[in-house]
Amino acid sequence: MATLGKFTKENGAYDGVIESITCAALPTRITPVQSKPNSDAPDYRVYRGKAEVGAAWKKKTQAGELYLVVTLDDPAFARPIQCRLARSDDEYVLYWTRK
Template sequence: MSTIGTFKTVGDEFHGDVFTLELQLQGVRFVPTTDRTGENAPSHLVYAGRVEIGVAWPQKTGDGRPYHSVKFDDASLSNPINANLFKDEVGDGRTLIWSRPKPPKAVKA
């Protein structure tokens, strides 16, 4: 797991930066959607400047801690990047965590 971003709460949005070897983004914003159509619809759209670069959904950990599951996708990326945005234990900050997806389990014949 790696921290790839830090964010602060600004009104009902989250503002911060995302840094990986492929992404060097300042001024990233998580903006609540105003027309969420159902439980499975994203709760936030993610922007870098005026460009929509991702979406986020509310989730809960096994012990009930809320977080947002985030998917970054853009034509400049070779593959989407999945991460999780957790509220910091102290203050109004949030931390964006990336971890490598687990490979699918082999199916026994």
């Protein structure tokens, strides 16, 4: 499991940085969607710099802990990637696992 970024949560939004070998560090914000058009629509939109690069959905573990399933997409990717944003101590970590 690789760590792509670390985030803090304030006023319902997550702020941090996504960085990898091929992605330079850029500020990233995961912002709640104010009005979902239907129950399948994303709960959050992901912005890296000024570009919208993904979406996220709320999920809960069996223990009732909240986490986000995050889908990121970029023209350089062969297909979108799915990540997980989960709490780790006093921050939130964006994890990615190759399938």
